[in-house]
Amino acid sequence: MWAIAVIGVFLLAAIGAPLFVVILAAAMTGFFYADIPLTVITIEIYRLVDTPMLLALPLFTFSGYILSESALSSRLVRLTQVFLGWMPGGLAVVAFVTCAFFTAFTGASGVTIVAVGALLFPALVQAGYPERFSLGLVTTSGSLGLLLAPSLPLILYGVIVQQMDLENPFTLQDLFIAGVLPALLMIVLLTIYSVWTTRSIPLIRRQFTRQEAKQAVWDMKWELPLPVIVLGGIYTGFFAVSEAAAVTTMYVLIVEVGILREIRLAKLSGIIVDAMVMVGGILLILGVSLAFTNYLIDAEIPQQIFDLIRIYISNKFTFLVLLNIALLFLGAILDIFSALVIMVPLIVPIAIGFGIDPVHLGIIFLANMQIGYFTPPIGMNLFIASYRFKRSISELYRSTIPFMLVLLVALIVITYVPEVSLMFLDR
Amino acid sequence: MIGKLRRVLHLVENSLLVTALITMLLIAIMQILLRNFFDGGFLWAESFLRILVLWVAMLGALVATRENNHITIDALTRFLPGRKIVLLVSNLAAGVICGVVAWFAFEFVGYEYEDQTVAFANVPTWLCQSILPVGFTGMSLRFLITSITGLFD
Numbered sequence: 230m231w232a233i234a235v236i237g238v239f240l241l242a243a244i245g246a247p248l249f250v251v252i253l254a255a256a257m258t259g260f261f262y263a264d265i266p267l268t269v270i271t272i273e274i275y276r277l278v279d280t281p282m283l284l285a286l287p288l289f290t291f292s293g294y295i296l297s298e299s300a301l302s303s304r305l306v307r308l309t310q311v312f313l314g315w316m317p318g319g320l321a322v323v324a325f326v327t328c329a330f331f332t333a334f335t336g337a338s339g340v341t342i343v344a345v346g347a348l349l350f351p352a353l354v355q356a357g358y359p360e361r362f363s364l365g366l367v368t369t370s371g372s373l374g375l376l377l378a379p380s381l382p383l384i385l386y387g388v389i390v391q392q393m394d395l396e397n398p399f400t401l402q403d404l405f406i407a408g409v410l411p412a413l414l415m416i417v418l419l420t421i422y423s424v425w426t427t428r429s430i431p432l433i434r435r436q437f438t439r440q441e442a443k444q445a446v447w448d449m450k451w452e453l454p455l456p457v458i459v460l461g462g463i464y465t466g467f468f469a470v471s472e473a474a475a476v477t478t479m480y481v482l483i484v485e486v487g488i489l490r491e492i493r494l495a496k497l498s499g500i501i502v503d504a505m506v507m508v509g510g511i512l513l514i515l516g517v518s519l520a521f522t523n524y525l526i527d528a529e530i531p532q533q534i535f536d537l538i539r540i541y542i543s544n545k546f547t548f549l550v551l552l553n554i555a556l557l558f559l560g561a562i563l564d565i566f567s568a569l570v571i572m573v574p575l576i577v578p579i580a581i582g583f584g585i586d587p588v589h590l591g592i593i594f595l596a597n598m599q600i601g602y603f604t605p606p607i608g609m610n611l612f613i614a615s616y617r618f619k620r621s622i623s624e625l626y627r628s629t630i631p632f633m634l635v636l637l638v639a640l641i642v643i644t645y646v647p648e649v650s651l652m653f654l655d656r
Numbered sequence: 657m658i659g660k661l662r663r664v665l666h667l668v669e670n671s672l673l674v675t676a677l678i679t680m681l682l683i684a685i686m687q688i689l690l691r692n693f694f695d696g697g698f699l700w701a702e703s704f705l706r707i708l709v710l711w712v713a714m715l716g717a718l719v720a721t722r723e724n725n726h727i728t729i730d731a732l733t734r735f736l737p738g739r740k741i742v743l744l745v746s747n748l749a750a751g752v753i754c755g756v757v758a759w760f761a762f763e764f765v766g767y768e769y770e771d772q773t774v775a776f777a778n779v780p781t782w783l784c785q786s787i788l789p790v791g792f793t794g795m796s797l798r799f800l801i802t803s804i805t806g807l808f809d
Contacts, residue, residue, distance in 0.1 A: 244736065246746040247726035249717075250753050257756065270757060271764040271788055277713060278706045278784075284684065287677060287712050468688075475684035482681075498674045502719060505673050509716020510727050516713065567727050 234258040248567050249510075252517045259524040273520035277512060280392050282401060285384050287508045288474035292481045293335035293381070294504040299491040301452055302344040305331060306352070308445040314435035318424035320356050324349045324370050325416045330456075332374030336381040339613040342371040347617060357432040365628035366423065368614040369636070372602040373415065375565075375595050376408035379459055379477070382565050382598065383408060384470065386591045389515070389573045395581070399588050399656075401470045405463060407588045407650040411596060414649060415639045422635045451484045511566045522574040531578040538579065545583045549644050552580070553597060560601015561608050568598060585647075592650040596640050603629045666722065673715045680708045703776035707784045714791035721798045740807065747803030751796050758792035765789055 238258060242251045253270070260267055277283065309323045316322060327349070332341045346367040353363035375382055387401040446453070459477050462468035468476065486492050492500070525531065542548050559568050573594070580590045602610045605626040615622045643649055683701050690697040720726050736742050768782040775781040 241746065241749055242729055244742045244746045245728045246750050247721075247728055249726065250750040251729075253753050253757060254749075257753070266760075267756070268760045268764050271761040274788060275710070275764075275785060277710050283709050284680070284705055287709060288681065288684070291677065291681075472684070472688050475681060475688060478681055479685050498670065501674045501677050502670050505677060505712055505716035506720045506723060506725055507716070509713050509718070510720045510725065512709070512713035513717040513720075514727060563729060564727055567729075 231262060234262075249513045249517045252514065252521050252571070256517065256521040256524055259521070259528065263524070263528065265524075265527075269523070270517070270520045273523050274516035276392075276519050277516045280388060280515075282384070282388050282391065282469075282471050283512070284471040285379070285401075285474040286381065286388070286512070287505065288471070288478045289379055289381055289384065290336065290508050291501065291504045292474070292478040293340075294500050295478075295481050295485050295492060297331075297335045297340045297344050298496075298500060299485045299489070301485075302327075302331065303348055304445075304449050304452065306345060306348045308449050310352075310435060311437065311442050311445045315437045317434070318420060318427065319434055320349075320353055320358070320432075321366060321423035321427075322416075322420050324353065324366055325373060325419055328367075328370035329374035329377060329412060329416060332372060333377035333380045334374075334455075339371065339610055341374075342368065342610055342613050343617055346371060346614070350618060355433075357430055358427060359430070361624070361628045362423075362426065364614070364618060364620060364625065365630075365632050366419075367618075368603055368610055368625060368629050369419070369632035371610045371614070372599045374412070375599045376412040376415075376592060378405035378408065378463060379470070379473065380408075382569060382595055383591070385511070385515075385566060385569050386573060386594065387470075389569060390577055390587055390591070392519075393574065393577060395577070395587060397581075397587065397656075402463060402466065403588050403654055403656075404591055405460075406653050407592050408595075410649050410652060411592050411639070411643045414642060415596075415636060418635050418639050419632065422631070426631075451488060455480065511570075514567055515570050518570045518574070525575065531575055534575070535579045535582045539582075545585065546645070548580075548583045549585070549593075552576070552593070553640065553644060556594060556597035557601055557604060560598040561604040561606075564609065565595075565598045565602075568601075569594070586651060586656055588654065588656065589647045589650045593640075593644050596643050600633060600636050600640060603633065605630070669715060669719055669722070673712065673719065676708055676712045676715060680705060680712065683708075700776040704779075707775065710784070711787050714787045718791050718794050718798075721795045724802070743806050744803050747799045747806060751799035751803060754792050754796035754799060758789050758796055761785075761789035761792055 235258065238251060238255045241254055242248075256270055257267060260269060305327050306323065309327045310320070313319050313322045313326060324345075328341050328345055331345050335341065335344075349370075350363055350367045353366065354360055358366075374380060377383075383404055384401060387399075387404050391398065455477065458480060459473050462473045462476065463470060486494060486497060538548065542551065556568075556572075559572060563571070576594070577587055577590060581587060585593075602608050603625075605611065606622075611622060611625045611629065614620070615625050683705055687697050687701050687705075717726075765782050765785045765788065768785055769780075771781075773781040775784045
């Protein structure tokens with residue numbers, strides 16, 4: 230019977246049943262055979278109410294949706310173009326910086342490729358960059374800001390780990406600080422690669438003019454304070470993360486709807502519903518996995534996996550290699566939020582057993598997921614880019630692979646040099 | 657007639673969702689202002705905000721079911737034959753499983769109703785929790801209906 234139930238759960242997943250249903254089925258099977266009344270499932274879902282900082286998720290999602298509906302993308306591209314476009318490889322740097330910033334604020338849902346990538350791709354080709362290179366660059370950049378505050382996956386990782394009652398807890402602020410250098414490392418390596426591969430191609434570089442710079446800054450005057458409010462507020466500890474989310478959302482609403490009027494009031498309810506459908510999907514999965522994780526911990530599954538792994542792997546480094554491979558694979562087949570919600574409660578106790586800091590683990594986890602977004606054959610951003618730029622999927626495989634290799638180098642550094650993440654933290 | 661009822665239902669869901677989110681935003685802002693300028697803040701507001709997150713989550717999930725927009729692992733389904741049968745089975749299973757959860761959620765809320773505990777201010781806990789049975793019942797019905805109508809598409 231046991232085996233049939235387990236096979237049933239896997240079949241459900243395979244035929245594309247909603248993920249929360251699959252997890253519910255797994256939790257029900259587990260509790261049923263452990264003779265625990267199924268009411269526990271609702272009790273666990275209701276624990277969403279006790280999860281700290283969760284408020285940040287719907288609010289930041291909402292502000293992200295508004296920002297991606299506004300004309301911020303074009304203003305942002307223009308501003309970075311004026312200030313960074315004159316450098317060698319300037320336009321590539323523009324792409325990396327703009328995408329990182331945009332993704333951090335809007336979440337890596339593929340919207341960066343559609344909103345920013347669609348502006349940058351023609352600009353890159355026009356400036357003389359080869360088409361395949363530009364395509365790969367834009368697709369790779371689509372998930373680049375994942376490690377920067379206030380990206381939703383980073384917040385979700387913090388939220389999940391915080392309710393696990395670790396011995397060595399951390400704050401969301403710690404995570405936000407830890408993500409900065411790894412993100413910079415990725416941008417720097419990608420820039421070096423871009424400048425090096427295009428060294429023999431005559432590129433058109435922009436001239437820096439004061440007039441243009443003034444105009445670009447002036448156009449962005451309402452959105453420029455945003456990073457200061459959010460990042461300044463969070464990093465100095467003036468705002469809790471959920472408060473920063475509320476202030477950001479209010480500010481963005483006032484600016485985009487009230488002052489710039491790029492989003493009509495009539496459209497706002499539609500945007501809210503769209504954003505909350507995404508939030509609902511994620512939080513429901515979070516809620517049911519609270520129940521499932523409770524079962525797993527009750528049955529001491531993480532401990533058993535740990536003991537099992539321990540038989541074959543004794544050192545941290547081998548474990549990290551396997552972790553990276555597993556996560557890269559996972560990042561390609563699961564969307565990032567489900568991967569976080571399902572895997573983090575399992576992996577965190579095991580990783581801590583191997584002496585890995587939970588903050589460092591979070592950065593490793595998300596760096597893998599970021600690459601998973603465009604890992605062939607099924608990384609989500611490959612399909613979005615293929616659809617948006619009307620290129621065949623195999624062309625996208627070929628164009629992104631060099632960038633993927635560069636980011637794998639960054640991933641290795643991030644994984645094996647914990648200081649890159651933890652340098653500024655007192656851990 | 658059914659079409660009209662459905663439109664009204666959708667409108668109600670959407671309005672509740674929008675109201676919940678806007679309320680959440682306004683209360684969060686109010687708390688920040690009170691804390692920074694008046695050294696105060698309402699005790700009930702924190703609890704209310706947390707309950708609102710749950711409501712937004714469940715209402716959002718309900719609409720996600722309506723729009724067939726739940727997160728799935730679709731890596732495999734693309735290559736599966738017999739699309740109609742696959743959809744029928746997955747929707748049917750989802751409907752039944754949500755139905756079971758709804759059943760136990762009603763029981764859970766029932767216990768709370770008997771205990772008459774208060775979540776915050778004068779709002780009883782069972783009322784805050786009621787979105788769980790309501791949400792899961794709604795999702796269950798939607799999955800079941802889709803599994804049947806999907807056959808005739």
